[in-house]
Amino acid sequence: MSRMGRQTFIYDNPPVIAAHRSVAGRKEGEGPLADWFDAILEDDLLGQKSWELAESEMVRRTARDTLDAAGLSAGSVDALLGGDLNNQIIATSFAAKKLGMPFIGLYGACSTFVEALALGAALISAGNLDSALCCASSHFCTAERQFRFPLELGTQRPPQASWTATACGCALLRSGGEGIRITSGTLGRVIDLNISDANHMGAAMAPAVFDTLAAHMEDTRRTADDYDLIVTGDLGWIGRDLLMELCHGAGLTMPEDKLVDCGASLYYREQDAHAGGSGCGCVASVSCAWIMKRIENGELNRVLLSGSGAMLSPTSSQQGQTIPGIAYAVALERG
Amino acid sequence: MSRQPYTAARYRQLVADVTPSSRMLRGYVRAFWVGGAICTLGQFISLWAEKLNLGEITNPMFTTSVLIFLGTTLTGLGVYDRIGKYAGAGSAIPVTGFANSVAAPAIEFQREGAVTGVGARLFTLAGPVLAYGIASSVLVGVIYWIVRGWLL
Numbered sequence: 001m002s003r004m005g006r007q008t009f010i011y012d013n014p015p016v017i018a019a020h021r022s023v024a025g026r027k028e029g030e031g032p033l034a035d036w037f038d039a040i041l042e043d044d045l046l047g048q049k050s051w052e053l054a055e056s057e058m059v060r061r062t063a064r065d066t067l068d069a070a071g072l073s074a075g076s077v078d079a080l081l082g083g084d085l086n087n088q089i090i091a092t093s094f095a096a097k098k099l100g101m102p103f104i105g106l107y108g109a110c111s112t113f114v115e116a117l118a119l120g121a122a123l124i125s126a127g128n129l130d131s132a133l134c135c136a137s138s139h140f141c142t143a144e145r146q147f148r149f150p151l152e153l154g155t156q157r158p159p160q161a162s163w164t165a166t167a168c169g170c171a172l173l174r175s176g177g178e179g180i181r182i183t184s185g186t187l188g189r190v191i192d193l194n195i196s197d198a199n200h201m202g203a204a205m206a207p208a209v210f211d212t213l214a215a216h217m218e219d220t221r222r223t224a225d226d227y228d229l230i231v232t233g234d235l236g237w238i239g240r241d242l243l244m245e246l247c248h249g250a251g252l253t254m255p256e257d258k259l260v261d262c263g264a265s266l267y268y269r270e271q272d273a274h275a276g277g278s279g280c281g282c283v284a285s286v287s288c289a290w291i292m293k294r295i296e297n298g299e300l301n302r303v304l305l306s307g308s309g310a311m312l313s314p315t316s317s318q319q320g321q322t323i324p325g326i327a328y329a330v331a332l333e334r335g
Numbered sequence: 336m337s338r339q340p341y342t343a344a345r346y347r348q349l350v351a352d353v354t355p356s357s358r359m360l361r362g363y364v365r366a367f368w369v370g371g372a373i374c375t376l377g378q379f380i381s382l383w384a385e386k387l388n389l390g391e392i393t394n395p396m397f398t399t400s401v402l403i404f405l406g407t408t409l410t411g412l413g414v415y416d417r418i419g420k421y422a423g424a425g426s427a428i429p430v431t432g433f434a435n436s437v438a439a440p441a442i443e444f445q446r447e448g449a450v451t452g453v454g455a456r457l458f459t460l461a462g463p464v465l466a467y468g469i470a471s472s473v474l475v476g477v478i479y480w481i482v483r484g485w486l487l
Contacts, residue, residue: 050446150443152410153460154419154426154435156362159355194343195350203350207341214338241353249340 005219011125016179019070022289025166036289055139059095081116082135109309113284118185137168138279162278169284186216192324202239205308208325210246233283233307234263236276262286366425406434436460
């Protein structure tokens with residue numbers, strides 16, 4: 001395993017994405033990407049007793065579908081890497097209990113999926129694992145009750161608020177075979193530019209995304225020209241504008257048509273999602289559906305996928321702390 | 336290439352410039368008419384109570400009870416959150432909004448059980464209103480008790 005610069009792994013033995021699956025909730029299933037998702041939930045409760053169990057069931061089903069697509073059983077995959085937004089990542093760990101696989105629980109807020117890809121790829125490239133299932137999920141109803149208000153409370157959201165996606169994405173990484181290759185991964189630094197509005201996560205995360213993209217370009221001596229698409233996780237429409245401004249201010253070339261944000265792509269503006277989609281499941285499902293399928297069908301050759309998280313908790317917000325952000329990035333290349 | 340193109344202060348300004356503001360005038364108009372409509376409804380209930388000859392003490396309590404019943408019922412039917420999304424403070428400030436703020440956590444946290452769920456979380460939103468409402472009424476009472484000799 002080699003490294004370039006301060007933050008970037010170069011995977012000497014690039015793992016391949018042998019299979020991937022995405023599941024989206026009803027609102028997400030009415031959005032512009034509806035046709036790309038592998039499954040759309042008819043019941044956001046998935047027949048469970050609570051929203052948390054519903055999210056966990058969504059993770060389990062997505063993981064199971066991914067394994068089925070690769071023709072593997074849970075017992076033959078070396079590890080599950082993933083997380084969600086619930087306290088102590090219960091949705092993922094409860095799913096891991098049912099799957100019975102060795103488990104690496106991760107928390108990077110909405111960056112978790114890309115964090116899992118970067119780490120899973122490192123463990124496979126180094127020979128520690130032969131295969132790894134990387135997943136992340138979020139559910140609107142679990143996030144609302146944990147971070148905001150009860151669902152039936154009559155409140156208004158400000159225009160900068162994002163909408164937590166009910167969605168899950170899962171990718172199976174293997175040491176060899178056919179599929180999209182993960183060639184490099186860049187770790188993020190925790191960046192805080194003193195944004196304290198817990199509704200404005202796009203603003204809190206944009207500086208972290210900029211920092212990671214800049215680190216990736218600097219470490220690998222690449223520019224935006226080397227990529228067909230640069231995908232960000234869930235900055236939303238406002239956060240994407242802020243990232244463009246940050247790149248412009250720093251002299252980092254970022255063509256307007258190459259920068260795509262998953263959160264800004266998940267809903268139509270008329271769907272009342274305000275600033276766009278967020279949540280671990282946003283970048284996970286959109287990249288497993290829309291981005292990876294477009295690489296596989298030859299439309300895209302090389303994509304830089306980044307995911308960003310706002311590392312706040314209700315406690316830190318109530319104590320008046322500002323919102324630190326983090327972002328990870330991985331380079332995906334057609335096999 | 337600079338890794339920190341913006342200072343926190345400059346970034347804050349950029350965020351303020353890029354972020355659209357809430358549509359205040361539209362919000363005021365909606366809050367005004369919905370809040371006014373709820374209060375007018377309350378007035379009609381009060382007039383009805385007068386016809387029923389419930390008495391000076393029971394009449395206002397009857398009005399409040401009916402409004403709380405309506406707010407709670409509309410919360411249970413999944414309607415009040417939509418009214419609140421439209422009207423904002425117009426439906427949050429009247430007593431129906433107070434009922435909504437108690438009924439919503441009651442519904443949300445029933446899965447955590449009767450004691451640690453509904454019991455413990457029932458007043459998570461209404462709690463501050465109760466605490467400071469009662470505290471301020473005690474304070475006003477004490478002030479009244481001290482100055483009433485001069486007033487009368």
